[in-house]
Amino acid sequence: MTSIASQPGGHVPAPLDPEQAIPSLVAQVYESAPAAERCHLVATLLRPLGVLSLVAIANGIFAKIRFRNAGQELNVRVDDLQNVHAADMVALVHHAQQVSVETVDSLVHLLTSSGGLASSAAAALLIGLLVQRARSRRSTQTQADDGSLDPC
Template identity: 60%
Template structure:
């Protein structure tokens, strides 16, 4: 069973809530985690291109979110970023769980812990689904 659509919709809002209360250095790490897998077209299309400006400023290979970048990112931008990142790379969003747990500043909020719980649940469910698919393939191979 996959996480419910309500939980999937809650993840971007929880990420934005955690982002809003995070220290600037943690905000930068969160953005870097989410931006890394996204391509040019994605970045231009999301939040009026605010993330494309961040990504292109230092060159494509080096992603380094600066303090002035963080000031230009609103919580609605983060919601749009997470929505899109989930479609491109669940690992990028799920990786936020490790980031939150590793940061004393982030892991202290209730929203962060709810977010981590949802992300870990989704990751665990994805592994179980992959195992079930693999077992189904093994069964089909034996039957043929």
């Protein structure tokens, strides 16, 4: 995996490619979010991911959170996130997109329902990209479904 360098101030630059921009924007939203909102953001991204895959991400920092919640509902605490940085979030989102793009797309609901998350320019850009990607995926799926009905 390629390393993503942070800009001064801890922000990760957002690339132009939407698939690469989304993890960077989530990291920027995470960095500017209040602590409680950070917990919700991380919990949403962790839900579909298995412990084994989390061990390989960000030196296992997210696997430790999952292990602490073994056998119970995932509950990310503020103290769990003390060592989670923007680059760790980029890695988490990148992996979550590969496993469940719908999970990452579901961040739109989380962002729009939380004033603490939705207040930044990065959040506005992220919402736009996620909505655009979801629409594009639905359109592609509809076209594929229509094509599967063609007897030729």
